[in-house]
Amino acid sequence: MSKPARAVGIEISGVNLSYGSTHVLKDIALSIRPGEFFAFLGPSGCGKTTLLRLIAGFAQAQTGQVLLDGQDVAPLPPWKRDVGMVFQSYALWPHMTVAKNVAFGLEERRLPRGEIDRRVAQALELVGLSAFAERRPAQLSGGQQQRVAVARTIAIEPKVLLLDEPLSNLDAKMRVSVRRELRALQQRLGLTTIFVTHDQEEANTICDRIAVMDGGKIQQVGTPMELYEHPANLFVANFLGSANILDEKSGVPIPPGKRLVFRPQHAALSAPESAALRGPVTHREFLGATVRYGVRLGESEVLIETPFQSGSELRSVGDQVGVDLPPRRMLFLPA
Amino acid sequence: MTSIRSPGQIALALAIALFLGVFLIVPVATVVYVAFTEKGGGGLTLVNFLDFGRTDLFVRSFWNSVYVSAMTVVWASVLALPLAYLTTRFEFRGAMLVQTLGFLPLIMPPFVGAVAMQLLFGRNGSVNLLLDEWFDFKIGFMEGLNGVIFLQAIHYFPFILVNLSAALRNIDRSMEEAAQNLGSHGLRLFRRIALPLALPGYIAGASLVFVKVFDDVATPLLLNVKEMLAPQAYLRITSIGIDDPMGYVISVVLILVAVATMWATALVMKGKDYATTQRGGGGLARRQLKPREQVLAYAVVILILALVLAPHVGLVLLSFATVWSFSPLPDGYTLAHYTRVLGDSSVYIKNTLLYAGLAAAIDVVIGGAIAYLVLRTRLPGRQWLDWAASTALAVPGVVLGIGYLRAFYGVSLPDGTPLATLWIVIVLAIAIRRLPYALRAAYAALQQISVSLEEAAENLGATKARTVRRVVIPLMTGGLLAGFVTSFATAAVELSAVLILVQSNSDAPLAYGLYVLMQTPAGRGAGAALGVIAVLIVAICMWLSQLAVDRSQRARGMDI
Ligand SMILES: Nc1ncnc2c1ncn2[C@@H]1O[C@H](COP(=O)(O)OP(=O)(O)OP(=O)(O)O)[C@@H](O)[C@H]1O
Numbered sequence: 030m031s032k033p034a035r036a037v038g039i040e041i042s043g044v045n046l047s048y049g050s051t052h053v054l055k056d057i058a059l060s061i062r063p064g065e066f067f068a069f070l071g072p073s074g075c076g077k078t079t080l081l082r083l084i085a086g087f088a089q090a091q092t093g094q095v096l097l098d099g100q101d102v103a104p105l106p107p108w109k110r111d112v113g114m115v116f117q118s119y120a121l122w123p124h125m126t127v128a129k130n131v132a133f134g135l136e137e138r139r140l141p142r143g144e145i146d147r148r149v150a151q152a153l154e155l156v157g158l159s160a161f162a163e164r165r166p167a168q169l170s171g172g173q174q175q176r177v178a179v180a181r182t183i184a185i186e187p188k189v190l191l192l193d194e195p196l197s198n199l200d201a202k203m204r205v206s207v208r209r210e211l212r213a214l215q216q217r218l219g220l221t222t223i224f225v226t227h228d229q230e231e232a233n234t235i236c237d238r239i240a241v242m243d244g245g246k247i248q249q250v251g252t253p254m255e256l257y258e259h260p261a262n263l264f265v266a267n268f269l270g271s272a273n274i275l276d277e278k279s280g281v282p283i284p285p286g287k288r289l290v291f292r293p294q295h296a297a298l299s300a301p302e303s304a305a306l307r308g309p310v311t312h313r314e315f316l317g318a319t320v321r322y323g324v325r326l327g328e329s330e331v332l333i334e335t336p337f338q339s340g341s342e343l344r345s346v347g348d349q350v351g352v353d354l355p356p357r358r359m360l361f362l363p364a
Numbered sequence: 365m366t367s368i369r370s371p372g373q374i375a376l377a378l379a380i381a382l383f384l385g386v387f388l389i390v391p392v393a394t395v396v397y398v399a400f401t402e403k404g405g406g407g408l409t410l411v412n413f414l415d416f417g418r419t420d421l422f423v424r425s426f427w428n429s430v431y432v433s434a435m436t437v438v439w440a441s442v443l444a445l446p447l448a449y450l451t452t453r454f455e456f457r458g459a460m461l462v463q464t465l466g467f468l469p470l471i472m473p474p475f476v477g478a479v480a481m482q483l484l485f486g487r488n489g490s491v492n493l494l495l496d497e498w499f500d501f502k503i504g505f506m507e508g509l510n511g512v513i514f515l516q517a518i519h520y521f522p523f524i525l526v527n528l529s530a531a532l533r534n535i536d537r538s539m540e541e542a543a544q545n546l547g548s549h550g551l552r553l554f555r556r557i558a559l560p561l562a563l564p565g566y567i568a569g570a571s572l573v574f575v576k577v578f579d580d581v582a583t584p585l586l587l588n589v590k591e592m593l594a595p596q597a598y599l600r601i602t603s604i605g606i607d608d609p610m611g612y613v614i615s616v617v618l619i620l621v622a623v624a625t626m627w628a629t630a631l632v633m634k635g636k637d638y639a640t641t642q643r644g645g646g647g648l649a650r651r652q653l654k655p656r657e658q659v660l661a662y663a664v665v666i667l668i669l670a671l672v673l674a675p676h677v678g679l680v681l682l683s684f685a686t687v688w689s690f691s692p693l694p695d696g697y698t699l700a701h702y703t704r705v706l707g708d709s710s711v712y713i714k715n716t717l718l719y720a721g722l723a724a725a726i727d728v729v730i731g732g733a734i735a736y737l738v739l740r741t742r743l744p745g746r747q748w749l750d751w752a753a754s755t756a757l758a759v760p761g762v763v764l765g766i767g768y769l770r771a772f773y774g775v776s777l778p779d780g781t782p783l784a785t786l787w788i789v790i791v792l793a794i795a796i797r798r799l800p801y802a803l804r805a806a807y808a809a810l811q812q813i814s815v816s817l818e819e820a821a822e823n824l825g826a827t828k829a830r831t832v833r834r835v836v837i838p839l840m841t842g843g844l845l846a847g848f849v850t851s852f853a854t855a856a857v858e859l860s861a862v863l864i865l866v867q868s869n870s871d872a873p874l875a876y877g878l879y880v881l882m883q884t885p886a887g888r889g890a891g892a893a894l895g896v897i898a899v900l901i902v903a904i905c906m907w908l909s910q911l912a913v914d915r916s917q918r919a920r921g922m923d924i
């Protein structure tokens with residue numbers, strides 16, 4: 030498959046969408062760069078699918094705009110948007126063979142037969158399913174079906190690729206290999222891609238940038254590292270990796286209306302006498318590379334992970350320990 | 365299913381086998397046997413079939429029947445497709461109306477309205493008179509075979525409509541959205557995605573329509589179309605006699621066509637059972653109609669509705685008409701036909717209630733017993749009972765009638781009257797014809813009852829027989845009652861087997877009386893009045909059956 034002539038960007042601004050009295054999308058504003066692999070990440074029901082469907086033209090917003098390549102798509106029906114969507118359920122047509130499924134969009138575009146055959150072969154080649162062209166979808170495994178769905182979508186060389194939880198029906202091992210394939214494919218095609226998931230690991234490993242969503246709002250947009258290091262709020266801090274969140278009842282001085290946030294591996298245990306924060310060990314878990322301790326601070330409890338070296342001495346439950354937290358690792362976020 | 369074989373079950377199974385053997389297998393086997401033997405009781409031969417193939421009239425009749433059945437399917441599809449599309453794809457307030465249409469063919473078989481339709485749509489019928497007056501042309505709706513096609517299509521299209529809409533509703537929404545996403549829309553989208561996915565439902569409906577039309581005797585005859593296969597079988601037997609082999613040959617051909625159609629249907633459906641309903645939002649996305657589309661949609665629905673109601677309206681008009689010919693509406697109105705029908709013709713109504721009641725009772729008992737034996741026992745060969753009962757679906761009414769006549773004419777009662785002339789034979793023929801439907805109802809009713817309820821009763825010391833009586837039958841009552849009423853309603857208007865078996869007017873049911881009266885212009889009014897009464901009986905039964913189902917479901921505390 031040839032690289033599209035030019036990748037396009039997506040600009041979303043001021044979008045509000047309600048189904049009846051349920052306000053599903055609230056003041057969505059997003060800017061997705063050309064050629065970017067972008068993720069919508071958030072818990073179930075936060076509106077990820079709805080936002081994707083809005084871009085594809087299957088949902089109508091009450092306010093706001095969606096610009097594709099600088100053009101407002103509101104007047105365009107789904108079949109004129111040139112936005113390829115891979116459905117969560119794959120939505121392969123059971124009455125057509127794999128090849129027919131992939132050829133569908135090309136036939137709708139009235140391409141000459143030879144061109145269609147060539148591009149179907151190419152798309153199937155790309156997803157490694159050339160040998161399965163004459164099978165029916167029901168005769169394929171879940172992972173193969175998913176790749177057919179991708180092939181069907183990229184065969185039309187869309188401006189944008191939308192993937193709605195494409196890995197959710199695969200087993201854990203398959204998930205890792207398919208997501209690598211997806212990433213490689215996206216890189217090869219240079220296609221602007223949006224990937225919907227509620228699995229942070231999935232988003233972190235393959236996406237350039239992530240929009241974290243909750244309750245119909247975008248909480249923060251950034252690269253996986255930015256989100257991890259500089260979460261904008263407690264939700265993001267909690268959703269990406271584990272975080273200790275402390276309020277003033279912990280005995281730690283915290284500005285009013287704020288919470289102290291830090292990652293378990295950023296704190297270290299020290300001798301209680303010299304430390305500003307101290308308390309008893311409440312539990313201990315051995316995780317292999319690290320050891321995780323629970324330490325009581327005032328009325329709160331924090332988790333602290335320390336690297337494990339063989340021979341090093343471990344603390345026991347009940348031991349008084351000090352907690353060392355470098356100031357640059359302390360985040361104060363609005364409650 | 366822990367049951368052991370009990371003597372009672374074996375006796376029951378044998379009794380049913382005997383019944384099916386004598387009243388279904390033997391008559392049909394007789395028909396087939398006679399078709400393959402030389403006239404006058406010689407050896408086996410194919411000569412009768414060669415005669416069939418060499419007789420122009422039969423070959424022409426055969427192709428006429430094929431043509432009429434196929435064209436009926438085409439026109440029924442033309443009527444059903446837009447309605448199915450409208451009700452499943454759009455937010456459309458007429459949808460309920462359209463769905464109710466689905467019950468109309470059950471309420472009135474096509475022959476009942478045949479004459480009324482002639483008066484409305486015939487060469488000198490209301491519509492053509494008006495067309496002629498206003499626009500100076502006529503349309504040959506009812507000319508020859510067209511009339512049969514026209515009448516059958518507007519009667520049977522709901523079979524296609526119901527099956528097709530159910531199939532369309534079961535298609536997952538994302539199937540269509542994926543196609544839109546790839547650039548498809550409108551009718552093209554419907555043709556490439558929704559329609560092929562709904563094809564199994566469509567084919568089920570279409571093949572049902574094909575077989576029903578192919579087997580229909582009375583509708584063509586009432587429209588004075590004799591050159592079709594089923595009417596030929598009837599005419600041969602009634603005009604030449606039961607010794608003429610041709611009626612039997614035609615019967616065998618009718619059976620073969622029915623079997624071939626069902627077989628072909630099964631073949632086409634194979635591997636097409638697309639279970640596309642998946643997680644995430646069922647059913648096709650519906651959209652609002654634009655104002656201009658609304659107008660168009662309502663126009664289509666109203667036109668089709670008018671066509672569907674035409675036989676009913678015509679029938680009612682005819683039943684109240686003094687004289688109605690060469691005019692758009694009757695010249696005057698009268699109640700005379702009803703007084704006549706309720707007076708000296710009331711024997712028809714009495715017979716109908718008796719026959720249909722007995723036939724439905726037989727069906728429910730046998731259907732319930734077969735369902736119990738198949739689902740709840742391990743009796744060897746129990747499946748054969750089910751298959752035997754279901755073969756009745758492939759036996760056209762006229763064939764069963766001919767089979768009874770031939771098989772039971774030689775059997776005499778002690779006083780010398782042939783068995784075949786007794787009215788009870790009519791009841792048995794009707795019962796056999798309706799048995800497959802009652803059997804489905806019984807299966808449905810029994811499947812809803814958990815086996816553990818029976819096991820609990822047995823665990824508490826009840827014997828098998830008492831368990832059946834005290835637990836199974838009470839719980840099945842609602843379902844069986846619905847089966848009874850449906851059997852009753854459809855038995856009340858059964859004609860094709862009856863036509864052959866009725867020996868005297870005093871033994872005739874309503875459908876037969878209607879058929880006879882409709883033959884003469886003087887009898888039409890009374891015939892129509894009988895038709896209206898038949899429609900009322902059937903409609904009330906359908907309503908009662910719905911009520912029975914609802915009540916039994918509520919009684920069991922199920923959400924409806
Ligand atoms: N057609 C609809 N009518 C009414 N409410 C809807 C409709 N579609 C979605 N919703 C509601 O909108 C909210 C967001 O739904 P959406 O499908 O976008 O969630 P999601 O983030 O994709 O969740 P998941 O991870 O479970 O797929 C949910 O609360 C849902 O109940």
Ligand SMILES: [Mg+2]
Pocket residue numbers: 077078079
């Ligand atoms: Mg979703």
